[in-house]
Amino acid sequence: MSKQGVNPDELSQPFWDAANKNKLMIQNCITCDRLQHPPEATCRDCENGELEWKEMSGKGKIYNYVVVYDCPVRMLQEDQPFNVAVVMLDEDPGIQMYSHLPGVPADEVPVGANVEVIFEKLPNGQNVPEWKISN
Numbered sequence: 001m002s003k004q005g006v007n008p009d010e011l012s013q014p015f016w017d018a019a020n021k022n023k024l025m026i027q028n029c030i031t032c033d034r035l036q037h038p039p040e041a042t043c044r045d046c047e048n049g050e051l052e053w054k055e056m057s058g059k060g061k062i063y064n065y066v067v068v069y070d071c072p073v074r075m076l077q078e079d080q081p082f083n084v085a086v087v088m089l090d091e092d093p094g095i096q097m098y099s100h101l102p103g104v105p106a107d108e109v110p111v112g113a114n115v116e117v118i119f120e121k122l123p124n125g126q127n128v129p130e131w132k133i134s135n
């Protein structure tokens with residue numbers, strides 16, 4: 001099961017709706033043509049830019065990772081230890097997303113490897129983006 005908390009709010013709702021259609025959408029400022037994640041009410045650079053949602057290729061690279069041995073969230077403790085990898089999107093390495101890399105043993109994360117997005121369904125039906133190593 002996914003270890004990511006999912007709390008869609010007004011700002012992030014389009015992200016989660018897209019995930020339910022197996023799409024990775026990231027907020028983009030039309031004015032300065034810049035992606036930002038997590039979504040915000042305004043562009044972090046120009047503040048009055050017009051924001052849109054852009055579909056990503058779903059491809060990225062593993063930048064780094066940590067292994068969680070002592071998670072404060074009790075529900076997740078039975079899965080310890082688990083990976084938390086930082087994935088940089090191909091469209092913009094500045095956009096980073098976290099993944100548990102399902103199927104990759106703890107502490108065996110290939111840093112620098114290419115990954116592609118997959119979607120895991122939570123018990124409540126919400127899809128969550130996860131990442132797997134590309135062949």
Ligand SMILES: [Zn+2]
Nearest residue numbers: 029043046049
């Ligand atoms: Zn902007």
